[in-house]
Amino acid sequence: MLMDIREKIRGWLAYVIVGLISIPFALWGVGEYLGGGRDTLVAEVEGEEITARQLDQAFSERRQQLIAQSERQITAEMIEQMGLKRQVLDQMINERLLVQFIREQGYVVPDGLVAATIRGISAFQRDGQFDREAYERRLGQQGLSVEQFENDIRRDLLFNTLDNALVGSAFVTAPEVRQLVALRDQSREVGLVRIDRGAVAAGIDNPDQTTLKAYYDDRVEAFQRPEQVKLAYIEITPEKLAASQEISDAALHSAYEDYRDRQADEAVRRARHILIQLPGDADAATVDSARERLETAREAIESGEATFEEKATELSDDGSTRDSGGDLGRVGEGEIAASFDRAVAALGEGEISEPVRTRFGWHLIQVYEVGQAEVPPLEEARGELMEQLKREAAESTYYEAAEQLASVSYEQPDSLVPAAEAVGLEIETSDWISRKRGDGIGERRAVREAAFEEAVLEERFNSQLVELDNSHAVVLRVEEHREAQPLPFEDVRDQVVAQWRAEQVEAAIAELAEAIESDLAAGKEPAERVAEVDAASWTPAQWVGLGDANDEMPAEALSAAFGLTPPGEQAVSAATTQLSDGDTAVVVLRGVRAGEPAELDAETRNLLAGQLESNQANRLIDAFMRSLRVEADVEIRERAFD
Structure with missing residues:
Protein backbone atom coordinates (compact mmCIF):
# COMPACT_ATOMS: atom_id res chain seq x y z
CA MET A 1 0.00 0.00 0.00
CA LEU A 2 2.75 2.44 0.87
CA MET A 3 4.40 1.87 -2.53
CA ASP A 4 1.13 2.73 -4.29
CA ILE A 5 0.80 5.91 -2.27
CA ARG A 6 4.38 6.93 -3.03
CA GLU A 7 3.63 6.63 -6.74
CA LYS A 8 0.46 8.73 -6.54
CA ILE A 9 1.54 11.66 -4.34
CA ARG A 10 1.72 14.86 -6.35
CA GLY A 11 0.92 18.59 -6.21
CA TRP A 12 -0.02 21.19 -3.60
CA LEU A 13 -3.65 21.32 -2.57
CA ALA A 14 -5.80 23.25 -0.13
CA TYR A 15 -5.96 22.05 3.44
CA VAL A 16 -8.25 19.06 2.87
CA ILE A 17 -6.02 16.38 4.33
CA VAL A 18 -5.92 18.02 7.77
CA GLY A 19 -9.69 17.89 8.19
CA LEU A 20 -10.08 14.44 6.69
CA ILE A 21 -7.50 12.89 8.94
CA SER A 22 -9.32 14.52 11.84
CA ILE A 23 -6.07 15.60 13.43
CA PRO A 24 -6.18 19.14 14.82
CA PHE A 25 -2.60 19.86 13.78
CA ALA A 26 -2.91 23.43 14.94
CA LEU A 27 -2.95 22.16 18.52
CA TRP A 28 0.76 21.31 18.42
CA GLY A 29 3.88 23.18 17.55
CA VAL A 30 2.95 26.71 18.58
CA GLY A 31 5.56 27.21 21.24
CA GLU A 32 6.02 26.20 24.84
CA TYR A 33 4.20 27.31 27.96
CA LEU A 34 5.32 30.54 29.44
CA GLY A 35 6.83 29.88 32.80
CA GLY A 36 8.12 26.37 32.17
CA GLY A 37 6.58 23.02 32.96
CA ARG A 38 7.27 19.33 32.95
CA ASP A 39 9.54 17.85 30.29
CA THR A 40 9.01 14.18 31.16
CA LEU A 41 9.22 11.95 28.10
CA VAL A 42 5.79 10.63 27.13
CA ALA A 43 6.44 8.96 23.77
CA GLU A 44 9.06 8.43 21.08
CA VAL A 45 8.21 8.27 17.38
CA GLU A 46 11.10 6.91 15.34
CA GLY A 47 13.45 8.51 17.87
CA GLU A 48 11.58 11.85 17.95
CA GLU A 49 10.44 12.74 21.46
CA ILE A 50 7.04 13.91 22.67
CA THR A 51 7.29 15.48 26.11
CA ALA A 52 4.68 15.87 28.82
CA ARG A 53 4.81 19.63 28.33
CA GLN A 54 4.00 19.33 24.63
CA LEU A 55 1.19 16.89 25.38
CA ASP A 56 -0.21 19.13 28.13
CA GLN A 57 -0.29 22.10 25.78
CA ALA A 58 -2.01 20.19 22.96
CA PHE A 59 -4.46 18.65 25.42
CA SER A 60 -5.22 22.03 27.01
CA GLU A 61 -5.91 23.68 23.66
CA ARG A 62 -8.04 20.79 22.42
CA ARG A 63 -10.05 20.89 25.65
CA GLN A 64 -10.60 24.63 25.31
CA GLN A 65 -11.67 24.08 21.70
CA LEU A 66 -14.27 21.54 22.80
CA ILE A 67 -15.56 23.83 25.54
CA ALA A 68 -15.89 26.74 23.10
CA GLN A 69 -17.70 24.65 20.48
CA SER A 70 -20.07 22.83 22.82
CA GLU A 71 -23.52 24.17 23.68
CA ARG A 72 -23.46 22.39 27.05
CA GLN A 73 -21.02 22.42 29.95
CA ILE A 74 -17.97 20.20 29.45
CA THR A 75 -16.71 18.86 32.79
CA ALA A 76 -13.42 17.24 33.71
CA GLU A 77 -15.28 13.95 34.22
CA MET A 78 -16.63 14.12 30.67
CA ILE A 79 -13.16 14.85 29.31
CA GLU A 80 -11.81 11.87 31.23
CA GLN A 81 -14.55 9.56 29.98
CA MET A 82 -13.81 10.63 26.41
CA GLY A 83 -10.18 9.64 26.83
CA LEU A 84 -9.29 13.00 25.29
CA LYS A 85 -5.68 13.07 26.45
CA ARG A 86 -5.01 9.69 24.86
CA GLN A 87 -6.69 10.88 21.64
CA VAL A 88 -4.48 13.97 21.55
CA LEU A 89 -1.34 11.87 22.09
CA ASP A 90 -2.36 9.57 19.23
CA GLN A 91 -2.91 12.61 17.01
CA MET A 92 0.53 13.97 17.87
CA ILE A 93 2.09 10.60 17.05
CA ASN A 94 0.22 10.45 13.74
CA GLU A 95 1.35 13.96 12.87
CA ARG A 96 4.99 13.09 13.39
CA LEU A 97 4.63 9.93 11.34
CA LEU A 98 3.12 11.95 8.49
CA VAL A 99 5.91 14.52 8.60
CA GLN A 100 8.56 11.81 8.62
CA PHE A 101 6.90 9.91 5.77
CA ILE A 102 6.60 12.98 3.54
CA ARG A 103 10.17 14.04 4.20
CA GLU A 104 11.41 10.53 3.44
CA GLN A 105 9.84 10.87 -0.01
CA GLY A 106 11.92 13.98 -0.60
CA TYR A 107 9.15 16.54 -0.64
CA VAL A 108 10.06 20.07 0.39
CA VAL A 109 8.12 23.31 0.48
CA PRO A 110 9.75 26.18 -1.44
CA ASP A 111 10.34 29.32 0.59
CA GLY A 112 8.39 31.27 -2.01
CA LEU A 113 5.25 29.20 -1.40
CA VAL A 114 5.51 29.71 2.37
CA ALA A 115 5.93 33.45 1.86
CA ALA A 116 3.01 33.66 -0.58
CA THR A 117 0.76 31.77 1.84
CA ILE A 118 1.62 34.11 4.71
CA ARG A 119 1.19 37.22 2.57
CA GLY A 120 -2.32 36.01 1.69
CA ILE A 121 -3.51 35.87 5.32
CA SER A 122 -5.81 38.85 5.88
CA ALA A 123 -4.83 39.25 9.56
CA PHE A 124 -1.35 40.31 8.40
CA GLN A 125 -2.56 42.85 5.86
CA ARG A 126 -3.25 46.56 5.96
CA ASP A 127 -5.18 48.18 3.12
CA GLY A 128 -5.01 44.90 1.23
CA GLN A 129 -1.21 44.65 1.39
CA PHE A 130 1.03 42.50 3.58
CA ASP A 131 2.30 44.51 6.56
CA ARG A 132 5.45 43.17 8.22
CA GLU A 133 4.84 45.13 11.41
CA ALA A 134 1.29 43.79 11.77
CA TYR A 135 2.61 40.29 11.05
CA GLU A 136 5.22 40.37 13.81
CA ARG A 137 2.86 42.08 16.28
CA ARG A 138 0.10 39.49 15.77
CA LEU A 139 2.57 36.63 16.21
CA GLY A 140 3.93 38.22 19.36
CA GLN A 141 0.42 38.49 20.80
CA GLN A 142 0.03 34.75 20.26
CA GLY A 143 3.40 33.95 21.85
CA LEU A 144 4.88 32.82 18.51
CA SER A 145 8.17 33.65 16.86
CA VAL A 146 8.36 34.24 13.12
CA GLU A 147 10.42 31.06 12.76
CA GLN A 148 7.85 28.97 14.66
CA PHE A 149 4.95 30.26 12.60
CA GLU A 150 6.71 29.79 9.27
CA ASN A 151 7.63 26.24 10.27
CA ASP A 152 3.97 25.58 11.08
CA ILE A 153 2.92 26.89 7.65
CA ARG A 154 5.59 24.81 5.94
CA ARG A 155 4.45 21.73 7.82
CA ASP A 156 0.78 22.23 6.92
CA LEU A 157 1.68 22.67 3.28
CA LEU A 158 3.63 19.42 3.44
CA PHE A 159 0.55 17.58 4.67
CA ASN A 160 -1.36 18.60 1.55
CA THR A 161 0.88 16.46 -0.62
CA LEU A 162 -1.04 13.40 0.56
CA ASP A 163 -4.36 14.71 -0.75
CA ASN A 164 -4.11 13.49 -4.35
CA ALA A 165 -2.87 10.10 -3.23
CA LEU A 166 -5.68 9.40 -0.77
CA VAL A 167 -8.67 11.62 -1.43
CA GLY A 168 -8.09 11.58 -5.18
CA SER A 169 -8.01 7.78 -5.27
CA ALA A 170 -11.51 7.42 -3.78
CA PHE A 171 -14.31 6.74 -6.26
CA VAL A 172 -17.93 5.60 -6.05
CA THR A 173 -19.96 3.48 -8.48
CA ALA A 174 -23.60 3.94 -9.48
CA PRO A 175 -24.73 0.73 -7.68
CA GLU A 176 -23.22 2.07 -4.45
CA VAL A 177 -25.25 5.28 -4.78
CA ARG A 178 -28.42 3.28 -5.47
CA GLN A 179 -27.77 1.14 -2.40
CA LEU A 180 -27.27 4.24 -0.25
CA VAL A 181 -30.55 5.75 -1.50
CA ALA A 182 -32.42 2.51 -0.87
CA LEU A 183 -31.26 2.58 2.76
CA ARG A 184 -31.32 6.33 3.37
CA ASP A 185 -34.83 6.86 2.00
CA GLN A 186 -36.29 3.65 3.37
CA SER A 187 -39.75 3.95 4.90
CA ARG A 188 -41.45 1.60 7.33
CA GLU A 189 -45.05 0.98 8.30
CA VAL A 190 -44.99 1.47 12.06
CA GLY A 191 -47.64 1.41 14.77
CA LEU A 192 -47.23 2.05 18.47
CA VAL A 193 -48.67 0.53 21.63
CA ARG A 194 -48.03 3.09 24.37
CA ILE A 195 -48.13 1.89 27.99
CA ASP A 196 -48.96 4.78 30.32
CA ARG A 197 -46.67 4.63 33.36
CA GLY A 198 -48.99 6.80 35.44
CA ALA A 199 -51.97 4.56 34.73
CA VAL A 200 -50.00 1.45 35.67
CA ALA A 201 -48.82 3.12 38.90
CA ALA A 202 -52.38 4.13 39.80
CA GLY A 203 -53.40 0.49 39.72
CA ILE A 204 -50.86 -0.58 42.33
CA ASP A 205 -52.03 -0.36 45.95
CA ASN A 206 -49.70 0.85 48.68
CA PRO A 207 -48.08 -1.98 50.67
CA ASP A 208 -48.95 -2.74 54.26
CA GLN A 209 -46.49 -2.15 57.11
CA THR A 210 -45.35 -5.79 57.23
CA THR A 211 -44.50 -5.82 53.52
CA LEU A 212 -42.63 -2.55 53.78
CA LYS A 213 -40.64 -3.63 56.82
CA ALA A 214 -39.66 -6.89 55.17
CA TYR A 215 -38.63 -5.00 52.04
CA TYR A 216 -36.53 -2.63 54.18
CA ASP A 217 -34.88 -5.50 56.08
CA ASP A 218 -33.89 -7.25 52.83
CA ARG A 219 -32.32 -4.08 51.44
CA VAL A 220 -31.14 -2.25 54.55
CA GLU A 221 -27.84 -1.35 52.85
CA ALA A 222 -29.80 0.76 50.37
CA PHE A 223 -31.28 2.86 53.18
CA GLN A 224 -28.28 4.11 55.06
CA ARG A 225 -26.19 7.19 55.42
CA GLU A 239 -7.74 33.47 39.05
CA LYS A 240 -6.73 32.58 42.60
CA LEU A 241 -3.06 33.24 41.82
CA ALA A 242 -3.72 36.56 40.10
CA ALA A 243 -4.22 38.56 43.29
CA SER A 244 -0.66 37.86 44.46
CA GLN A 245 1.04 38.71 41.15
CA GLU A 246 3.29 41.78 41.16
CA ILE A 247 3.36 43.90 38.02
CA SER A 248 6.20 46.37 37.45
CA ASP A 249 5.68 49.87 36.12
CA ALA A 250 7.76 48.95 33.08
CA ALA A 251 5.43 46.02 32.26
CA LEU A 252 2.38 48.25 32.72
CA HIS A 253 3.74 50.94 30.40
CA SER A 254 4.69 48.34 27.79
CA ALA A 255 1.19 46.85 27.92
CA TYR A 256 -0.31 50.33 27.55
CA GLU A 257 1.81 51.00 24.46
CA ASP A 258 0.56 47.74 22.89
CA TYR A 259 -3.01 48.65 23.85
CA ARG A 260 -2.66 52.11 22.33
CA ASP A 261 -1.26 50.65 19.10
CA ARG A 262 -4.14 48.19 18.80
CA GLN A 263 -6.70 50.92 19.39
CA ALA A 264 -5.02 53.11 16.78
CA ASP A 265 -5.51 50.36 14.18
CA GLU A 266 -9.27 50.28 14.75
CA ALA A 267 -11.51 52.65 12.82
CA VAL A 268 -14.67 53.75 14.62
CA ARG A 269 -17.80 53.88 12.47
CA ARG A 270 -21.04 55.57 13.40
CA ALA A 271 -24.06 54.52 11.42
CA ARG A 272 -27.81 54.81 11.03
CA HIS A 273 -30.18 52.25 9.54
CA ILE A 274 -33.68 51.58 8.30
CA LEU A 275 -35.11 48.19 9.31
CA ILE A 276 -37.96 46.38 7.58
CA GLN A 277 -38.79 43.46 9.88
CA LEU A 278 -39.67 40.02 8.52
CA PRO A 279 -41.53 37.24 10.35
CA GLY A 280 -39.67 33.95 10.70
CA ASP A 281 -42.08 32.23 8.30
CA ALA A 282 -42.12 34.99 5.67
CA ASP A 283 -42.71 33.73 2.13
CA ALA A 284 -40.64 34.76 -0.89
CA ALA A 285 -43.09 37.46 -1.96
CA THR A 286 -42.96 39.14 1.47
CA VAL A 287 -39.15 39.01 1.51
CA ASP A 288 -38.89 40.51 -1.99
CA SER A 289 -41.44 43.23 -1.18
CA ALA A 290 -39.45 44.35 1.90
CA ARG A 291 -36.23 44.51 -0.11
CA GLU A 292 -37.91 46.54 -2.87
CA ARG A 293 -39.15 49.10 -0.32
CA LEU A 294 -35.57 49.68 0.84
CA GLU A 295 -34.24 49.88 -2.72
CA THR A 296 -36.87 52.53 -3.50
CA ALA A 297 -35.89 54.43 -0.35
CA ARG A 298 -32.21 54.24 -1.32
CA GLU A 299 -32.95 55.71 -4.75
CA ALA A 300 -34.93 58.55 -3.16
CA ILE A 301 -32.09 59.36 -0.73
CA GLU A 302 -29.39 59.31 -3.39
CA SER A 303 -31.47 61.46 -5.74
CA GLY A 304 -31.96 64.06 -3.01
CA GLU A 305 -35.71 63.61 -2.75
CA ALA A 306 -35.37 62.78 0.96
CA THR A 307 -32.72 62.42 3.62
CA PHE A 308 -31.79 59.13 5.21
CA GLU A 309 -33.17 60.35 8.53
CA GLU A 310 -36.54 61.20 6.94
CA LYS A 311 -36.86 57.78 5.35
CA ALA A 312 -35.87 56.10 8.61
CA THR A 313 -38.59 58.00 10.49
CA GLU A 314 -41.10 57.07 7.78
CA LEU A 315 -40.24 53.40 7.16
CA SER A 316 -38.13 51.85 9.92
CA ASP A 317 -39.58 49.11 12.16
CA ASP A 318 -36.83 49.71 14.74
CA GLY A 319 -38.77 51.59 17.39
CA SER A 320 -35.64 52.38 19.43
CA THR A 321 -33.97 54.38 16.62
CA ARG A 322 -36.83 55.42 14.32
CA ASP A 323 -37.49 58.78 16.00
CA SER A 324 -33.76 59.66 15.86
CA GLY A 325 -33.51 59.02 12.14
CA GLY A 326 -32.25 55.46 12.59
CA ASP A 327 -29.12 56.56 14.48
CA LEU A 328 -27.25 53.60 16.00
CA GLY A 329 -24.23 55.62 17.14
CA ARG A 330 -20.95 53.72 17.26
CA VAL A 331 -21.42 50.26 15.77
CA GLY A 332 -19.40 47.54 17.49
CA GLU A 333 -18.63 44.18 15.95
CA GLY A 334 -21.09 41.45 16.91
CA GLU A 335 -23.79 43.79 18.19
CA ILE A 336 -26.32 43.02 15.43
CA ALA A 337 -25.21 40.34 12.94
CA ALA A 338 -22.15 39.30 10.94
CA SER A 339 -23.69 40.41 7.63
CA PHE A 340 -24.48 43.81 9.18
CA ASP A 341 -20.88 44.12 10.45
CA ARG A 342 -19.46 43.31 7.01
CA ALA A 343 -21.66 45.92 5.35
CA VAL A 344 -20.67 48.62 7.86
CA ALA A 345 -16.96 47.81 7.50
CA ALA A 346 -17.17 48.15 3.71
CA LEU A 347 -18.79 51.60 3.73
CA GLY A 348 -16.93 54.88 3.62
CA GLU A 349 -18.17 58.03 5.31
CA GLY A 350 -21.52 59.10 3.83
CA GLU A 351 -22.01 55.92 1.80
CA ILE A 352 -25.22 53.87 1.80
CA SER A 353 -25.33 50.10 1.53
CA GLU A 354 -27.48 47.87 -0.61
CA PRO A 355 -30.24 46.16 1.43
CA VAL A 356 -28.65 43.77 3.97
CA ARG A 357 -30.47 40.69 5.32
CA THR A 358 -30.18 39.64 8.99
CA ARG A 359 -32.36 37.52 11.26
CA PHE A 360 -34.32 40.70 12.06
CA GLY A 361 -35.19 41.51 8.46
CA TRP A 362 -33.79 43.85 5.77
CA HIS A 363 -31.57 46.82 6.67
CA LEU A 364 -30.49 49.87 4.72
CA ILE A 365 -27.32 51.26 6.32
CA GLN A 366 -25.54 54.59 6.10
CA VAL A 367 -22.17 55.27 7.74
CA TYR A 368 -22.17 58.94 8.62
CA GLU A 369 -18.84 59.18 10.45
CA VAL A 370 -15.53 57.33 10.27
CA GLY A 371 -12.94 58.18 12.91
CA GLN A 372 -10.26 56.68 15.07
CA ALA A 373 -10.92 55.11 18.44
CA GLU A 374 -10.33 57.34 21.42
CA VAL A 375 -7.47 55.97 23.47
CA PRO A 376 -7.95 56.65 27.19
CA PRO A 377 -4.92 57.88 29.15
CA LEU A 378 -2.89 55.39 31.12
CA GLU A 379 -4.50 56.27 34.43
CA GLU A 380 -7.97 55.47 33.07
CA ALA A 381 -6.82 52.21 31.51
CA ARG A 382 -4.64 51.20 34.48
CA GLY A 383 -7.24 49.07 36.27
CA GLU A 384 -8.18 47.02 33.22
CA LEU A 385 -4.55 46.60 32.12
CA MET A 386 -3.39 45.59 35.60
CA GLU A 387 -6.13 42.98 35.80
CA GLN A 388 -5.14 41.64 32.41
CA LEU A 389 -1.43 41.58 33.23
CA LYS A 390 -2.03 39.84 36.57
CA ARG A 391 -4.18 37.24 34.87
CA GLU A 392 -1.55 36.65 32.18
CA ALA A 393 1.19 36.45 34.79
CA LEU A 487 -30.92 4.72 58.97
CA PRO A 488 -33.91 3.69 61.12
CA PHE A 489 -36.94 2.41 59.19
CA GLU A 490 -39.11 5.20 60.58
CA ASP A 491 -36.73 7.84 59.19
CA VAL A 492 -36.75 6.44 55.64
CA ARG A 493 -40.27 5.02 55.43
CA ASP A 494 -41.28 7.37 52.59
CA GLN A 495 -38.13 6.48 50.70
CA VAL A 496 -38.86 2.76 51.18
CA VAL A 497 -42.41 3.22 49.89
CA ALA A 498 -41.18 5.13 46.82
CA GLN A 499 -38.58 2.51 45.96
CA TRP A 500 -40.99 -0.38 46.51
CA ARG A 501 -43.61 1.26 44.27
CA ALA A 502 -41.04 2.05 41.55
CA GLU A 503 -39.98 -1.58 41.43
CA GLN A 504 -43.59 -2.76 41.31
CA VAL A 505 -44.41 -0.36 38.47
CA GLU A 506 -41.36 -1.45 36.48
CA ALA A 507 -42.22 -5.11 36.95
CA ALA A 508 -45.86 -4.57 35.96
CA ILE A 509 -44.93 -2.64 32.82
CA ALA A 510 -42.35 -5.22 31.76
CA GLU A 511 -44.85 -8.04 32.29
CA LEU A 512 -47.55 -6.21 30.31
CA ALA A 513 -45.19 -5.34 27.42
CA GLU A 514 -43.97 -8.94 27.23
CA ALA A 515 -47.55 -10.22 27.15
CA ILE A 516 -48.49 -7.77 24.38
CA GLU A 517 -45.46 -8.71 22.30
CA SER A 518 -46.29 -12.40 22.72
CA ASP A 519 -49.92 -11.91 21.67
CA LEU A 520 -48.93 -9.86 18.62
CA ALA A 521 -46.47 -12.53 17.56
CA ALA A 522 -49.31 -15.04 17.82
CA GLY A 523 -51.33 -12.98 15.32
CA LYS A 524 -53.58 -10.90 17.54
CA GLU A 525 -54.39 -7.43 16.21
CA PRO A 526 -52.79 -4.57 18.22
CA ALA A 527 -56.03 -2.58 18.47
CA GLU A 528 -57.86 -5.63 19.78
CA ARG A 529 -55.13 -6.39 22.31
CA VAL A 530 -54.96 -2.79 23.54
CA ALA A 531 -58.71 -2.69 24.08
CA GLU A 532 -58.21 -5.24 26.86
CA VAL A 533 -55.82 -2.96 28.82
CA ASP A 534 -56.79 0.31 30.52
CA ALA A 535 -53.18 1.54 30.70
CA ALA A 536 -52.41 1.11 26.97
CA SER A 537 -53.31 3.02 23.79
CA TRP A 538 -52.80 2.23 20.10
CA THR A 539 -51.40 4.55 17.41
CA PRO A 540 -52.36 2.97 14.05
CA ALA A 541 -49.57 1.97 11.70
CA GLN A 542 -48.36 4.58 9.20
CA TRP A 543 -45.55 4.83 6.66
CA VAL A 544 -42.71 6.88 8.15
CA GLY A 545 -39.06 7.68 7.57
CA LEU A 546 -36.40 7.68 10.26
CA GLY A 547 -36.60 11.47 10.49
CA ASP A 548 -40.40 11.69 10.76
CA ALA A 549 -40.63 11.80 14.56
CA ASN A 550 -43.61 13.61 16.08
CA ASP A 551 -45.70 13.55 19.26
CA GLU A 552 -47.57 10.41 18.20
CA MET A 553 -44.44 8.66 16.93
CA PRO A 554 -41.49 9.70 19.17
CA ALA A 555 -37.89 9.46 17.99
CA GLU A 556 -37.14 6.59 20.40
CA ALA A 557 -39.95 4.55 18.84
CA LEU A 558 -38.75 5.27 15.30
CA SER A 559 -35.20 4.29 16.22
CA ALA A 560 -36.46 0.97 17.62
CA ALA A 561 -38.66 0.40 14.55
CA PHE A 562 -35.79 0.92 12.12
CA GLY A 563 -33.71 -1.54 14.14
CA LEU A 564 -36.26 -4.32 13.76
CA THR A 565 -35.94 -7.18 11.30
CA PRO A 566 -38.67 -6.96 8.62
CA PRO A 567 -41.62 -9.22 9.53
CA GLY A 568 -41.28 -11.55 6.53
CA GLU A 569 -43.88 -14.30 6.73
CA GLN A 570 -45.03 -13.09 10.14
CA ALA A 571 -47.75 -10.47 10.35
CA VAL A 572 -45.60 -8.06 12.38
CA SER A 573 -42.27 -7.59 14.13
CA ALA A 574 -42.32 -5.96 17.58
CA ALA A 575 -39.93 -4.59 20.18
CA THR A 576 -40.29 -2.79 23.52
CA THR A 577 -38.56 0.54 24.10
CA GLN A 578 -38.50 3.31 26.70
CA LEU A 579 -39.77 6.75 25.69
CA SER A 580 -38.25 10.02 26.88
CA ASP A 581 -41.45 11.01 28.75
CA GLY A 582 -41.19 7.90 30.97
CA ASP A 583 -43.81 5.79 29.21
CA THR A 584 -43.01 2.45 27.61
CA ALA A 585 -43.89 1.54 24.02
CA VAL A 586 -44.26 -1.69 22.08
CA VAL A 587 -43.22 -0.76 18.55
CA VAL A 588 -45.05 -2.70 15.83
CA LEU A 589 -43.50 -3.05 12.36
CA ARG A 590 -45.79 -4.19 9.52
CA GLY A 591 -43.70 -3.56 6.41
CA VAL A 592 -40.56 -2.09 4.84
CA ARG A 593 -40.24 -0.11 1.60
CA ALA A 594 -36.84 0.70 0.09
CA GLY A 595 -35.96 4.19 -1.13
CA GLU A 596 -36.27 4.75 -4.87
CA PRO A 597 -33.10 6.10 -6.59
CA ALA A 598 -35.03 6.97 -9.75
CA GLU A 599 -36.88 9.70 -7.86
CA LEU A 600 -33.66 11.65 -7.18
CA ASP A 601 -32.54 14.58 -9.32
CA ALA A 602 -29.00 14.69 -10.69
CA GLU A 603 -27.83 17.29 -8.14
CA THR A 604 -28.91 15.17 -5.15
CA ARG A 605 -27.42 12.04 -6.72
CA ASN A 606 -24.08 13.81 -7.19
CA LEU A 607 -24.20 15.10 -3.61
CA LEU A 608 -24.69 11.57 -2.28
CA ALA A 609 -21.87 10.29 -4.47
CA GLY A 610 -19.63 12.99 -2.98
CA GLN A 611 -20.57 11.92 0.55
CA LEU A 612 -19.72 8.31 -0.27
CA GLU A 613 -16.39 9.38 -1.75
CA SER A 614 -15.61 11.33 1.38
CA ASN A 615 -16.41 8.30 3.55
CA GLN A 616 -14.24 6.12 1.34
CA ALA A 617 -11.40 8.63 1.53
CA ASN A 618 -11.64 8.59 5.32
CA ARG A 619 -11.35 4.80 5.29
CA LEU A 620 -8.29 5.03 3.03
CA ILE A 621 -6.69 7.59 5.32
CA ASP A 622 -7.42 5.46 8.37
CA ALA A 623 -5.84 2.42 6.70
CA PHE A 624 -2.85 4.51 5.65
CA MET A 625 -2.29 5.78 9.19
CA ARG A 626 -2.58 2.25 10.58
CA SER A 627 0.04 1.05 8.10
CA LEU A 628 2.39 3.85 9.17
CA ARG A 629 1.91 2.92 12.82
CA VAL A 630 2.60 -0.77 12.11
CA GLU A 631 5.83 -0.03 10.25
CA ALA A 632 7.08 2.65 12.67
CA ASP A 633 8.96 2.36 15.94
CA VAL A 634 6.55 4.04 18.37
CA GLU A 635 7.07 3.77 22.11
CA ILE A 636 4.58 5.22 24.61
CA ARG A 637 5.76 5.65 28.20
CA GLU A 638 2.50 4.68 29.88
CA ARG A 639 3.68 5.56 33.37
CA ALA A 640 4.70 9.08 32.38
CA PHE A 641 1.52 9.52 30.35
CA ASP A 642 -0.72 8.56 33.28
Missing part, protein backbone atom coordinates in the same frame (compact mmCIF):
# COMPACT_ATOMS: atom_id res chain seq x y z
CA PRO A 226 -23.11 6.47 53.28
CA GLU A 227 -19.52 6.65 54.42
CA GLN A 228 -18.52 10.33 54.36
CA VAL A 229 -15.56 12.66 54.83
CA LYS A 230 -14.97 16.36 55.36
CA LEU A 231 -12.01 17.80 53.50
CA ALA A 232 -9.48 20.56 53.83
CA TYR A 233 -8.09 21.55 50.45
CA ILE A 234 -6.02 24.05 48.49
CA GLU A 235 -7.55 24.97 45.16
CA ILE A 236 -5.24 26.47 42.54
CA THR A 237 -6.34 28.38 39.45
CA PRO A 238 -4.91 31.39 37.58
CA ALA A 394 -0.84 33.97 36.81
CA GLU A 395 -1.47 31.85 33.73
CA SER A 396 2.23 31.80 32.89
CA THR A 397 3.21 30.81 36.44
CA TYR A 398 0.32 28.40 37.02
CA TYR A 399 2.23 25.22 36.14
CA GLU A 400 5.25 26.21 38.20
CA ALA A 401 2.99 27.02 41.17
CA ALA A 402 1.01 23.80 40.71
CA GLU A 403 4.22 21.78 40.71
CA GLN A 404 5.37 23.60 43.84
CA LEU A 405 2.03 22.87 45.50
CA ALA A 406 2.30 19.20 44.57
CA SER A 407 5.92 19.00 45.72
CA VAL A 408 5.51 20.68 49.13
CA SER A 409 2.28 18.83 49.96
CA TYR A 410 4.04 15.55 49.15
CA GLU A 411 7.21 16.34 51.09
CA GLN A 412 5.19 17.44 54.15
CA PRO A 413 2.20 15.10 53.92
CA ASP A 414 0.76 15.67 57.42
CA SER A 415 -0.44 19.23 56.85
CA LEU A 416 -1.56 21.57 54.07
CA VAL A 417 -0.22 24.66 55.85
CA PRO A 418 3.33 24.58 54.39
CA ALA A 419 1.98 24.06 50.87
CA ALA A 420 -0.53 26.88 51.25
CA GLU A 421 2.17 29.24 52.47
CA ALA A 422 4.50 28.21 49.64
CA VAL A 423 2.04 29.21 46.92
CA GLY A 424 0.24 32.00 48.80
CA LEU A 425 -3.21 30.39 48.76
CA GLU A 426 -5.86 29.80 51.43
CA ILE A 427 -6.88 26.44 52.88
CA GLU A 428 -10.59 25.85 52.31
CA THR A 429 -12.96 23.25 53.77
CA SER A 430 -15.83 21.18 52.41
CA ASP A 431 -19.09 19.82 53.76
CA TRP A 432 -19.66 16.07 54.12
CA ILE A 433 -18.78 14.16 50.94
CA SER A 434 -19.54 10.54 50.11
CA ARG A 435 -18.01 8.33 47.46
CA LYS A 436 -20.86 9.10 45.07
CA ARG A 437 -21.93 12.66 45.78
CA GLY A 438 -21.08 15.95 47.41
CA ASP A 439 -21.59 19.68 47.15
CA GLY A 440 -19.10 22.35 46.11
CA ILE A 441 -15.70 20.81 45.49
CA GLY A 442 -17.31 17.43 46.30
CA GLU A 443 -19.29 17.57 43.05
CA ARG A 444 -16.08 16.60 41.28
CA ARG A 445 -15.69 12.87 40.87
CA ALA A 446 -11.89 13.20 40.80
CA VAL A 447 -12.02 14.87 44.23
CA ARG A 448 -14.23 12.14 45.69
CA GLU A 449 -11.99 9.41 44.32
CA ALA A 450 -8.87 11.07 45.76
CA ALA A 451 -10.54 11.59 49.16
CA PHE A 452 -11.23 7.87 49.53
CA GLU A 453 -7.80 6.62 48.43
CA GLU A 454 -6.18 4.48 51.14
CA ALA A 455 -3.26 6.83 51.85
CA VAL A 456 -5.57 9.84 52.15
CA LEU A 457 -8.39 8.19 54.09
CA GLU A 458 -6.53 5.70 56.28
CA GLU A 459 -3.10 7.32 56.68
CA ARG A 460 -4.49 10.89 56.60
CA PHE A 461 -1.81 12.01 54.13
CA ASN A 462 -2.21 14.88 51.70
CA SER A 463 -3.47 13.78 48.30
CA GLN A 464 -1.55 14.11 45.10
CA LEU A 465 -2.32 17.10 42.88
CA VAL A 466 -5.79 16.41 41.44
CA GLU A 467 -6.37 18.04 38.05
CA LEU A 468 -9.98 19.17 37.62
CA ASP A 469 -10.05 21.28 34.48
CA ASN A 470 -7.71 23.30 32.31
CA SER A 471 -5.42 25.20 34.73
CA HIS A 472 -7.52 24.08 37.70
CA ALA A 473 -6.26 21.63 40.33
CA VAL A 474 -6.56 20.83 44.02
CA VAL A 475 -4.63 19.12 46.83
CA LEU A 476 -6.77 17.81 49.66
CA ARG A 477 -6.68 15.95 52.95
CA VAL A 478 -9.34 14.31 55.11
CA GLU A 479 -10.23 16.30 58.22
CA GLU A 480 -13.16 14.18 59.47
CA HIS A 481 -14.46 10.72 58.60
CA ARG A 482 -17.59 8.80 59.53
CA GLU A 483 -18.53 5.25 58.61
CA ALA A 484 -21.69 4.24 56.81
CA GLN A 485 -24.64 3.81 59.17
CA PRO A 486 -28.08 2.24 58.59
